[in-house]
Amino acid sequence: MNQFKKRDLLEAIVGQPASDGDxxxxxxxFGGRDAARFDPFLMLDEFGSxxxxxxxxxxxxxxxxxFETVTYMLEGRMLHEDHMGNRGLLESGGVQWMTAGRGIIHSEMPQQDHGTMRGFQLWLNLPAAEKMQPAHYQxxxxxxxxxxTLPGGGMLKLIAGELRLQDRTLQGAITGKSTKPLYLDLLLQPNEQLELPVPTAHTLLSYVYEGGIEVQGExxxxxxxxxxxxxxxxxxxxALxxxxxxxxxxxxxxxxxGEPVVQYGPFVMNSExxxxxxxxxxxxxxxxx
Structure with missing residues (x-):
């Protein structure tokens, strides 16, 4: 007897044009409203031009x-510099996982004046007990x-977490977080099917940025x-x-x-x-x- 339960789609959300930085x-x-719906996630931005x-x-x-910021570059080059004297060049396919903790002051500046700049930034909340830890990043x-490589010819990139597939267990470079994040980038071939295990109690989101998918729910x-x-x-x-x-x-x-979220711009805490x-x-x- 199959005891697994496929996840049904609750809602489809369309992103809104915005601007940030300079x-x-x-x-x-998503972001800025109804934080409990997305807990532990706070925001997802897509940039591409x-x-x-x-x-x-x-x-x-x-x-x-x-909180934490996760910047994933599909194309382009971005230089990170912070108040601690750290410098890091984020290039195509690269990821920066930054834990702001008690505080960080940094800049993220393009290292190109032409061509495509494309990627995502995800904001991930921290529990109250971890909000004032020293800032650090990978x-x-x-x-x-x-x-x-998937059986149907597609490709799976595992940025964070552990994923148990039928024939093996994959380990992402980012682990050990109390929110136990799973972060995947999937490329699926035409009509390719895929079933992924996800912890039952985890909040699950999926953002389609090219093509389309069918969700085969319970x-x-x-x-x-x-x-x-x-x-x-x-x-x-x-099941996709x-x-x-x-x-x-x-x-x-x-x-x-499951804690109160009070956000004021780049600060995310538990109380006013x-x-x-x-x-x-x-x-x-x-x-x-």
Whole structure:
């Protein structure tokens, strides 16, 4: 008897045009409202343009406190610099997983004045007990991201977490997080089918950025097309089938924290008092002390 339960699609969300930093044009896939629906995730932005005017301003020096940022570059080159004197060049296929903790002040600036700049930034919350830890991060070049060829000819990139497939267990470069995040980038060939195990209680999201997929849920089938984010019901399997043009999509899952979320721009804490303290610390130059 098959005891596995396939996840049904609860809703499809369409991202909205936005800008951030020094006028960088992007799509805010989700973020800023109804944080409990996405717990432990706070925001997902997609940026992508072959016009330098859309990205050349970059993200000049700015602060963060209380959460993690995950920047995944599909194409382009971005330089990260922070108040601790760290420098890191993020290139095509690379990932930066940054834990802001008690505070970091950094910049993210394009290292190109033409060509395509394309990628994603995900914000992942931290539990209260971890919000004031020292800031740190991992830079992963493309070669450090786990790759796996799927039986149907597609490709799976595992950025974070562990994934148990039928014939093997894959390990991402990012592990040991209390929210136990799973972060995949999938390339599916036309009409390719795939079933992925996902911890039952994890929040599960999937963002299709090329092509389209059919979600084969326990109760019904549904579809997602490019530019749509899917949020899923509980279950321990995600069953997908790519459309006739194939698909490229992110699959993101994490253990909910279940704590209050109070956000003020780049600060994410558990109470208004903590937000006020973060603002004061920043104004006094003590945010990342």
């Amino acid at each position: 006028g960088v044009k992007l799509t805010r896939v 072959d016009s330098a005017d859309d990205y050349i301003g970059g993200f000049p020096s700015h602060p963060h406190r209380g 830079d992963l070049p493309a070669a450090a991201v786990t790759l796996h 109760q019904r089938q549904a579809s997602l097309k490019a530019g749509q984010l899917g949020r899923f019901a509980q279950g321990d399997r995600l 089938a790519a459309g006739a043009a194939g698909a490229r999509l992110l699959v993101i899952a994490g253990k909910p924290i 008092a903590e937000i006020h303290q973060a603002v004061r610390d920043y104004q006094l130059g003590q945010l990342a002390g």
